[in-house]
Amino acid sequence: MNRYICxxxxxxxxxRENPWLEKIERQESAYPYxxxxxxxxxxxxxxxxxxxILGADGDNIxxxxxxxxxxxxxxxxxxxxxxxxxxxxxxxxxxTDKESRKLFSGHGxxxxxxxxxxxxxxxxxxxxxxxxxxxxxxxxxxFGRTPEGMWLAETAVDTKTLEVLAEHGIKFTIxxxxxxxxxxxxxxxxxxxxxxERIDSKNVYLCRxxxxxxxxxFFYDGSISNGIAFxxxxxxxxxxxxxxxxxxxxxxxxxxxxxxxxDGETFGHHQRYGNMALAYCIYHIxxxxxxxxxxxxxxxEKFPPLYEAQIVENSSWSCAxxxxxxxxxCGCNAGTNSEWSQEWREPLRNALDxxxxxxxxxxxxxxxxLVNDPWIARNNYIDLMMDKSSVGxxxxxxxxxxKQLSEKETYKVxxxxxxxxxxxxxxxxxxxxxxxxxxxxxxxxxxxxxxxxMLAKEICGVNLEEExxxxxxxxxxxxxxxxxxxxxxxxxxxxxxxxxPNLELQELFFNPEMFD
Numbered sequence: 001m002n003r004y005i006c007x008x009x010x011x012x013x014x015x016r017e018n019p020w021l022e023k024i025e026r027q028e029s030a031y032p033y034x035x036x037x038x039x040x041x042x043x044x045x046x047x048x049x050x051x052x053i054l055g056a057d058g059d060n061i062x063x064x065x066x067x068x069x070x071x072x073x074x075x076x077x078x079x080x081x082x083x084x085x086x087x088x089x090x091x092x093x094x095x096t097d098k099e100s101r102k103l104f105s106g107h108g109x110x111x112x113x114x115x116x117x118x119x120x121x122x123x124x125x126x127x128x129x130x131x132x133x134x135x136x137x138x139x140x141x142x143f144g145r146t147p148e149g150m151w152l153a154e155t156a157v158d159t160k161t162l163e164v165l166a167e168h169g170i171k172f173t174i175x176x177x178x179x180x181x182x183x184x185x186x187x188x189x190x191x192x193x194x195x196x197e198r199i200d201s202k203n204v205y206l207c208r209x210x211x212x213x214x215x216x217x218f219f220y221d222g223s224i225s226n227g228i229a230f231x232x233x234x235x236x237x238x239x240x241x242x243x244x245x246x247x248x249x250x251x252x253x254x255x256x257x258x259x260x261x262x263d264g265e266t267f268g269h270h271q272r273y274g275n276m277a278l279a280y281c282i283y284h285i286x287x288x289x290x291x292x293x294x295x296x297x298x299x300x301e302k303f304p305p306l307y308e309a310q311i312v313e314n315s316s317w318s319c320a321x322x323x324x325x326x327x328x329x330c331g332c333n334a335g336t337n338s339e340w341s342q343e344w345r346e347p348l349r350n351a352l353d354x355x356x357x358x359x360x361x362x363x364x365x366x367x368x369x370l371v372n373d374p375w376i377a378r379n380n381y382i383d384l385m386m387d388k389s390s391v392g393x394x395x396x397x398x399x400x401x402x403k404q405l406s407e408k409e410t411y412k413v414x415x416x417x418x419x420x421x422x423x424x425x426x427x428x429x430x431x432x433x434x435x436x437x438x439x440x441x442x443x444x445x446x447x448x449x450x451x452x453x454m455l456a457k458e459i460c461g462v463n464l465e466e467e468x469x470x471x472x473x474x475x476x477x478x479x480x481x482x483x484x485x486x487x488x489x490x491x492x493x494x495x496x497x498x499x500x501p502n503l504e505l506q507e508l509f510f511n512p513e514m515f516d
Contacts (some may be wrong), residue, residue: 001115002255003248003291004299007222007278008174009066009264011045013037014428015116016446019451020498024081025073029440037081041089044268044275045082049092053281064279067096068103071295071472072264073113073151076138083142097143100295104263112139112170115382118427119326121158121314122349124356126375127424128164134167134382141386146311148297149173149373153429156316156323159209166213171216173224176317177201177222181310182293195312195497197222202354203248217309218296220261222245228262237280243289245282255303257292261317277505288509296407318433328431331513336435337478344437344475348485351471352426359398359423362456367416371400374416381417412459419455436478438488446485454497 016024016037024035033039052059074082083090093110100109113136114120118127132150139147149172150165157175165173180199182191194200201219208214227233233240247258267274268337282445285291287482314322324330327349328343367374377400384396397405397413405413431445455465475485482488 002253002259003245004255004294005244005285005291006071006218006257006259006294006296006299007069008073008259008261008296009048009267010073010113010261011078012073012117013040013078013081014112014430014441015425016081016444017427018496018498019422019447020496025297025496030294036210037078037085038497040265040269041082041086043272043378044265045514046086046089047268047275048264048278049089049096051275053280053283054276056317058471062283064282065092065096066267066278066282067093067109068100068277069282069293070278071109071111073111073149075117076135076508077112077117079138079142089214094142094144098281102131104295104298104303107148107295107301108143108145109141109295110143110147111151111296112136112147114153115295116425116427117153117429118325119154119423119429120152120161120164120318121156122326125160126378127427128161129375130379132164132168132406133379136170138386148300151429152384154197154316154318154323154326155179156314156326157311158313160310162207162311163209163211163213166209166211167295170383172218172296174218174220174259176298176315177219179312179315179317180205180217180219180321181312183309186306186308188323188352191310194309199309201256201411202247202252203307204257204303204305205307207309207311208303216300217304217311218257218259219309220259224258225260225262228274229266229270234274237277240281241284241290244285248291255355257294257299257303259296262287278289280437291333301383301406328352334434338378340478341476342435344430344477344485345474347471348432348437348442351475351485352449353446354471355426355452355464356470357425358462359419359452359456362460362462363416363420365477367413368417370405370413371404373400377413378402378417378420384417385421395467412468415455415459419452419459422455426452437479437485437494438479438482441489443492447496448490450489450493450497 016035019024027035030039048066051063051064051066054063093279097108097110112135114131120128120129131177132278135150136147148171151175155175166406177197177199181192182193184191198366199219201221205217206214207217224247233243244258248256267278316323319325323330328346333342364374384392426445426448430441430447457463469486471488472485477483477488
């Protein structure tokens with residue numbers, strides 16, 4: 001059989017924890033659930049693992065674990081929450097990946113993701129590196145193997161990002177068809193323009209990079225993926241299956257891969273019972289032997305690329321204007337109100353960029369006498385984030401400490417690293433995706449900014465908040481109660497700061513009261 005299908009589900013939620021409490025507070029908009037992670041888990045992540053196939057009489061024919069038949073990635077911030085709050089689901093996800101290696105020639109279904117879903121082309125070089133390193137290490141910690149592929153937030157890409165992926169051993173990534181610029185056969189000098197979604201997504205493509213390295217790219221089928229998300233393909237599982245099968249070319253006897261990618265939350269959260277339509281689609285295709293399900297890693301090994309591709313720089317899957325959705329009023333929005341403007345996006349990013357650069361200076365100066373290399377230490381901080389124990393701390397300090405650190409100095413190192421963590425968390429992509437600066441996702445990013453500001457003040461006495469607020473004044477809100485971003489900050493962010501924050505890492509290792 002030369003017909004293969006790969007369905008990729010991108011499962012992701014932003015870090016929703018209050019940055020001072022390290023736990024998610026009640027989110028009223030998620031009612032009747034405590035928070036959005038809980039709600040989406042019950043609507044999607046759990047049903048995805050046990051989707052019933054219904055017969056003509058409405059009785060269950062069988063239960064399908066959709067994870068076992070699809071390629072997927074779980075955002076690290078989401079998977080960490082799942083492990084802590086939904087251990088049975090976590091075990092299902094991890095064990096499914098283990099079993100998948102037996103089914104797919106030693107290749108697992110799961111791939112990694114850049115850590116907290118930042119728009120990589122808009123990140124500085126150090127943040128690009130840390131996001132990829134943290135994503136890989138988090139994946140290895142949970143899945144017990146090295147990831148072959150990595151999902152980029154919103155599939156936002158530029159050549160520098162691909163260089164970082166290749167540098168760290170990532171073999172492939174997944175992009176939208178609009179992100180392909182041109183292609184050529186590997187032994188040809190003639191480039192063919194495939195812009196405007198004219199690329200044949202049934203092939204895998206090699207992308208050669210300026211460094212001499214290369215990475216493979218799967219461009220998903222845009223028409224089918226869009227039909228899943230917005231076109232009603234999930235209303236009927238058999239119709240869904242038929243749409244996949246008709247995407248194959250009867251005139252092509254070569255190996256063909258119909259691959260689709262969409263938010264995993266589509267299957268049950270965005271579209272109720274979408275998980276069941278997917279399950280029936282899988283059941284129907286396998287029952288009638290219409291195609292073989294595969295995962296990207298297996299397909300790449302069996303059928304290496306015959307074509308080379310170049311990408312459209314600074315492009316993404318969810319913004320027709322490239323990556324402008326995360327830095328300008330480009331016109332892309334969630335449809336809240338047709339009269340609303342997203343002029344707030346650029347001032348918000350400018351404010352965060354200013355804060356990031358101030359925090360870099362503080363971090364480098366204050367850590368110079370404490371750690372050997374501040375940025376290598378930050379890259380490896382994920383080890384300590386995943387092993388919050390005295391043993392983990394001692395190993396980290398032995399590796400990175402410039403000298404034998406006192407408890408007070410150790411406390412300062414942890415503060416500096418937490419400051420840098422939140423300096424990346426404040427760039428989580430959701431903060432710009434929707435329609436107003438007062439949205440819950442944007443507030444979450446501002447909370448992370450506020451946490452980093454507070455840590456900077458504790459570390460060296462510098463107060464960055466006043467200037468940060470001045471910059472937020474330039475971000476206009478569409479909601480009359482707020483008017484500008486600084487009012488959103490004062491009204492919706494400041495009240496979430498507890499009187500006595502729970503400094504979890506510090507309390508784990510020593511009594512912080514000695515530093516009051």
